[in-house]
Amino acid sequence: MRQALFLLNMGGPNTISEVKLFLQNMFSDKNILPVNPLVRKLIRTIIVKKRLHEAQENYEALGGKSPLPDLTMRLIKKLQTKLDMPIYPAMRYVPPFADEALKQCRQDGVEELILFPMYPQYSTTTTLSSVEDIEARCKALGYNPKITVIDPYYDKYGYIKASVEQIMQAAEGIDTKEYDLLLSAHGLPISIIKAGDPYQRQVEANVSAIKIYLHEHGIKFHDIKLVYQSKVGPSAWLEPSLADTLRNPTNKKVVIYPLAFTIDNSETAFELDIEHREIAEKIRYEDYIVAKCMNDSDSFVQFIADQVNLLR
Numbered sequence: 536m537r538q539a540l541f542l543l544n545m546g547g548p549n550t551i552s553e554v555k556l557f558l559q560n561m562f563s564d565k566n567i568l569p570v571n572p573l574v575r576k577l578i579r580t581i582i583v584k585k586r587l588h589e590a591q592e593n594y595e596a597l598g599g600k601s602p603l604p605d606l607t608m609r610l611i612k613k614l615q616t617k618l619d620m621p622i623y624p625a626m627r628y629v630p631p632f633a634d635e636a637l638k639q640c641r642q643d644g645v646e647e648l649i650l651f652p653m654y655p656q657y658s659t660t661t662t663l664s665s666v667e668d669i670e671a672r673c674k675a676l677g678y679n680p681k682i683t684v685i686d687p688y689y690d691k692y693g694y695i696k697a698s699v700e701q702i703m704q705a706a707e708g709i710d711t712k713e714y715d716l717l718l719s720a721h722g723l724p725i726s727i728i729k730a731g732d733p734y735q736r737q738v739e740a741n742v743s744a745i746k747i748y749l750h751e752h753g754i755k756f757h758d759i760k761l762v763y764q765s766k767v768g769p770s771a772w773l774e775p776s777l778a779d780t781l782r783n784p785t786n787k788k789v790v791i792y793p794l795a796f797t798i799d800n801s802e803t804a805f806e807l808d809i810e811h812r813e814i815a816e817k818i819r820y821e822d823y824i825v826a827k828c829m830n831d832s833d834s835f836v837q838f839i840a841d842q843v844n845l846l847r
Contacts, residue, residue, distance in 0.1 A: 539621040543665035544653040546626025547601020560628035566664040610831040617840035647681040656737035657687040689741040697834035705826035716756040720795040722763035
């Protein structure tokens with residue numbers, strides 16, 4: 536059976552002018568705002584109006600675009616040396632959308648799409664949203680391939696190994712026993728968790744797996760804490776928040792690892808490395824280190840290839 540691999544992600548603006556499209560599409564998503572369409576449209580209009588200028592400034596600070604698209608293409612280039620199949624990026628809110636790749640797959644006689652969510656933990660707001668997007672686009676094209684979704688991999692050994700490699704790369708040259716390791720996951724509204732979303736449970740299991748791996752390899756931190764970032768709006772979100780944790784330090788030496796991201800984006804490159812660094816600098820932290828996401832690390836490339844090969 537002829538197969539193709541799609542890497543699913545939210546995407547990131549390729550230009551400053553795409554920031555508005557990104558926000559509009561994100562807050563038009565029924566999985567992000569699970570309310571009736573009229574209310575969603577109103578909320579979207581308010582959020583985009585309120586956040587657009589600040590979001591554009593944030594991307595200006597990153598050089599005028601998100602790092603995510605280029606990093607994704609670097610990952611695909613490496614994957615192509617491991618997997619003999621077409622590999623495509625499929626972004627949810629900004630180009631490259633899946634349409635052109637799906638048209639190419641249909642033309643090439645691809646019978647099975649393997650969807651690899653770039654989200655380690657499952658959430659309706661991420662994995663489900665991206666999978667439904669692929670299904671809707673296939674339907675619109677009249678294209679009916681078999682669709683196989685790679686399972687959440689938050690506790691898979693190869694993924695945990697790749698995560699710890701990123702943490703230890705960031706921690707090179709320091710005595711980790713003097714540092715707190717802050718595992719920072721993207722937050723979600725409590726209402727979504729209460730509706731049955733498994734994200735929080737899987738994030739906590741992810742943290743446990745990292746702690747076990749560190750212990751088994753004799754790597755000691757002063758403390759290891761799960762924190763959440765990226766809160767939007769006034770409703771209750773998962774806690775503790777990274778900002779509050781930084782403002783009330785028990786240790787002023789920290790290593791931060793972005794737990795829920797596999798590719799660096801504005802939430803890591805801006806929010807963690809610029810915005811939250813400013814909090815640490817004001818409070819006079821002794822050291823503030825942000826680890827990179829896995830991006831195109833050799834271990835992550837091998838992990839993706841292994842997961843795909845299990846299906847062949």
